[in-house]
Amino acid sequence: MTPQQQALVRTTFEQVKPRSTEIADLLYKKLFELEPKTVALFRGDMKEQKEKLMRMLQIAIEGIDDHAQLQPMLFNLGRIHHSYGVQGHQFMSFQESLMFALKTVLGKDFTPEVEQAWRAIYLYFASTMHNFPHHEENVQVPHN
Ligand code: HEM
Numbered sequence: 001m002t003p004q005q006q007a008l009v010r011t012t013f014e015q016v017k018p019r020s021t022e023i024a025d026l027l028y029k030k031l032f033e034l035e036p037k038t039v040a041l042f043r044g045d046m047k048e049q050k051e052k053l054m055r056m057l058q059i060a061i062e063g064i065d066d067h068a069q070l071q072p073m074l075f076n077l078g079r080i081h082h083s084y085g086v087q088g089h090q091f092m093s094f095q096e097s098l099m100f101a102l103k104t105v106l107g108k109d110f111t112p113e114v115e116q117a118w119r120a121i122y123l124y125f126a127s128t129m130h131n132f133p134h135h136e137e138n139v140q141v142p143h144n
Contacts, residue, residue: 001124005117006064012114013061016105024050026101027094034093041084060125071128078129091126098122 016023028050032039042049056077063070102118103110 001064001117001120005120008114008117009061009064009121012102012106012109012118013058015109016102017058019105020054021050023101023105024054026104027053027097030097030100031094034097035090038086038090041086061121064121064124074125074128075132078132081129082132088130091130095119095122095126 028046060070060074099115099118103115106114
């Protein structure tokens with residue numbers, strides 16, 4: 001991800017922020033069309049979930065320069081998604097759902113450069129989430 005791409009993501013995120021409810025609505029609507037099985041994973045209040053996602057994106061986009069601080073947060077998020085049973089291909093559908101939401105809201109401002117920049121940042125988020133250290137799971141619990 002280049003500094004130019006980081007800047008493009010920041011600018012366009014600021015641009016869509018007043019419409020973040022709409023972004024989240026479009027994103028999950030698309031995700032549930034593409035991955036109907038994921039609907040059942042969400043047990044909490046979807047309005048709250050949408051707010052959590054948009055807040056997370058904001059924190060991650062603002063902190064993109066600070067890998068040392070962002071990485072443990074993304075690892076943690078990855079670990080809980082692993083425990084929900086979210087699968088790799090579903091993360092790809094999530095990416096397409098995010099692109100769909102951004103494209104719908106940004107319209108002609110969703111240029112190929114903007115799209116590439118968002119794909120690059122999403123790839124960083126998703127791959128960091130995917131690569132959380134698994135070793136804690138291998139701890140042997142002694143039987144008595
Ligand atoms: C297809 C992909 C994904 C699925 C199926 C999924 C599923 C879920 C589920 C089931 C929850 C828990 C909701 C509940 O409490 O009922 C959750 C929470 C959350 N997800 Fe995802 N997720 C996906 C991708 C992502 C991605 C890519 C991000 C961030 C970039 C993300 C950010 C979050 C956040 C911030 C929470 C709230 C965690 C908390 O409560 O502390 N999710 N997700």
